[in-house]
Amino acid sequence: MTSAMEVLWKQALKTFSGRNSANFKLCQKNFEKLRALINNISAEDVKLEKQVLDFVQMQSAPMCVIDIFENQDITIAVFILKHGVTMPMHDHPGMHGLLKVIAGVIKIDSYSMQYADGDHIIKPNEEITAVKHPGIIVKDNDDACVLTPSERNLHEISCVEGPAAFLDILSPPYNVDEYGKGSRLCTFFRIISSQRATNSDEKTENVQLMVIDSPPDFYSRSLKYLGPPLR
């Protein structure tokens, strides 16, 4: 029988196939199908058992990562955060992402950059204007969270009930050259000032962000994928 992970993987390949070519156009219908599939994924589907979560909590790294699949178009991985850990604010340049919590509870604070074309290359000392969306609490029976090149592309993730795990599909992967523009790097940020937005129904804030060096105390340990093979 085909596993739920295999079905998800095939749909992700289909949705993002050819992602790195200049004329790639995301098919919304395929994306919505993928979204529906990931919404139904549980810890059981990736064979993430309690012993593994207990191990994560006991070892020293703040986060463990289970790499499941990567090619030129997509990355699929499970991230497990220890209780109380915060994954510092970072971006996903030019990328789409789906994040499905499968264990524990996390808080996601998302930000959308103001020049939202997803094409901007960030310089080291640049100050960036962004909108901060209201933080959301996400647990395993909630739907997947979505980010796009322009919407909610930056986030900070805190583990409020841990260890917490989420399955992540990103396209294209980090470090893949997008039609000659160079390597896609993950940049970290911190807030330097914020101001409540007045012209919005949502409780958003306008924030100024500054690029920071990758936080040295935030590192990860890699764990083996024990779920069904993808073939």
Ligand SMILES: [Fe+2]
């Ligand atoms: Fe992220």
